[in-house]
Amino acid sequence: MRPRRLVATAAVVAVVATVPASARAEPTARTNWVGSWSAAVTVPGGSGTSATGFTDTTLRQVAHLSVGGGSLRVRISNVYGSTPLTVGAATVAPRTGGAGTPQVDPAALRPLTFDGRPSVTIPAGVEWRSDPVPLRVAGNSDLVVSLYLPGPTGPTTWHQAGYATSFRAGGDATADAGAGFVVLDRSRYFLSGVDVSTRAAGAVVFFGDSITDGVVSTVDANLRYPDQVADRLAQRPEARQCGVLNVGISGNRLLANAGAAGDSALARFGRDVLGQSGVRSVVLLEGINDIGNSRGSLEPEQLIAVYRQFVARAHEAGIKVVGATILPYEGAGYYSEAGEADRQAVNRWIRTSGEFDAVLDLDAVTRDPANPGRLLPAYDSGDHLHPGDVGFGAMARAVDLRKVC
Numbered sequence: 326m327r328p329r330r331l332v333a334t335a336a337v338v339a340v341v342a343t344v345p346a347s348a349r350a351e352p353t354a355r356t357n358w359v360g361s362w363s364a365a366v367t368v369p370g371g372s373g374t375s376a377t378g379f380t381d382t383t384l385r386q387v388a389h390l391s392v393g394g395g396s397l398r399v400r401i402s403n404v405y406g407s408t409p410l411t412v413g414a415a416t417v418a419p420r421t422g423g424a425g426t427p428q429v430d431p432a433a434l435r436p437l438t439f440d441g442r443p444s445v446t447i448p449a450g451v452e453w454r455s456d457p458v459p460l461r462v463a464g465n466s467d468l469v470v471s472l473y474l475p476g477p478t479g480p481t482t483w484h485q486a487g488y489a490t491s492f493r494a495g496g497d498a499t500a501d502a503g504a505g506f507v508v509l510d511r512s513r514y515f516l517s518g519v520d521v522s523t524r525a526a527g528a529v530v531f532f533g534d535s536i537t538d539g540v541v542s543t544v545d546a547n548l549r550y551p552d553q554v555a556d557r558l559a560q561r562p563e564a565r566q567c568g569v570l571n572v573g574i575s576g577n578r579l580l581a582n583a584g585a586a587g588d589s590a591l592a593r594f595g596r597d598v599l600g601q602s603g604v605r606s607v608v609l610l611e612g613i614n615d616i617g618n619s620r621g622s623l624e625p626e627q628l629i630a631v632y633r634q635f636v637a638r639a640h641e642a643g644i645k646v647v648g649a650t651i652l653p654y655e656g657a658g659y660y661s662e663a664g665e666a667d668r669q670a671v672n673r674w675i676r677t678s679g680e681f682d683a684v685l686d687l688d689a690v691t692r693d694p695a696n697p698g699r700l701l702p703a704y705d706s707g708d709h710l711h712p713g714d715v716g717f718g719a720m721a722r723a724v725d726l727r728k729v730c
Contacts, residue, residue, distance in 0.1 A: 621663020
């Protein structure tokens with residue numbers, strides 16, 4: 326057996342367990358581990374399910390994979406837990422029911438193992454990766470992940486705005502076809518990533534706030550703008566595809582930690598970007614919450630300095646960086662003229678500095694030509710800050726696939 330390794334990233338230590346040779350489903354000489362799905366995690370909320378946690382419960386959650394492969398491994402996060410998290414059993418299977426359902430074919434269920442064992446106790450502050458599972462999964466498909474939690478788990482590591490229905494059942498229902506599950510909510514709990522063994526070229530990470538997270542997108546429809554980029558990439562031959570990893574967090578900021586809105590972008594960059602599998606590029610779209618909440622009191626140079634940190638750290642890791650301009654927000658609740666001046670200054674630097682490997686001008690794509698400080702009405706979800714599904718489609722079409730994959 327290979328020795329146990331500890332892989333350190335910013336704010337988290339990922340424990341990579343060894344696997345008996347008979348249980349391995351490692352990539353071949355022609356394949357590599359590539360991230361196919363991800364959710365950025367945050368501290369639990371002050372009330373509700375994330376605060377109370379789970380006892381003697383099976384969680385069934387759905388990950389919409391961007392690229393497929395011949396085997397997979399799952400990431401489970403206890404990064405923000407205050408006590409060890411025990412997973413008593415876990416399974417994976419392709420979803421057989423339609424969108425918003427928990428159904429699987431029991432014959433297709435595969436147990437997850439951890440260091441060759443069917444259960445694992447994950448220390449507080451840690452993300453744990455399962456052993457590889459020999460299960461062929463298709464790109465642009467739904468993978469159902471079931472975790473039995475004997476509990477009590479205590480407050481949970483989670484992702485609040487999942488925009489996908491999650492389910493629960495009492496006891497160990499990891500082998501259940503789906504009939505025993507009831508709707509829980511639209512959040513993610515503990516599940517933070519899925520990697521696949523694939524011939525795809527690598528992964529592109531979409532890093533940002535609520536606009537990347539997909540706030541107000543249609544639930545269970547996979548219409549967030551990174552999802553729609555994944556749809557475009559799926560049309561390519563396998564070797565020219567890339568996994569798409571959405572690590573947006575609603576309310577996230579470049580400079581400030583914000584509780585359930587996540588650690589600052591600067592603090593989480595190591596885990597959510599550099600710590601992913603097979604990353605080729607990252608698309609940076611963040612800053613509007615710093616600008617809006619400060620009402621213009623932040624200097625643009627403060628935000629630009631953070632972008633420069635991102636570029637330097639990504640380049641050191643061999644990752645290309647695409648700078649996305651900040652979308653219009655006139656009419657939003659925290660709009661101010663001083664903040665608009667800051668947005669324009671930051672966007673001007675993104676477009677002209679030459680410090681990025683490429684620029685994605687989402688401001689130009691989404692603004693109203695008749696009123697450039699506002700979103701085009703057809704793209705506006707109604708709050709003058711977040712695009713709707715149609716706006717997300719326009720953003721996705723503007724991504725130059727050659728620059729990210």
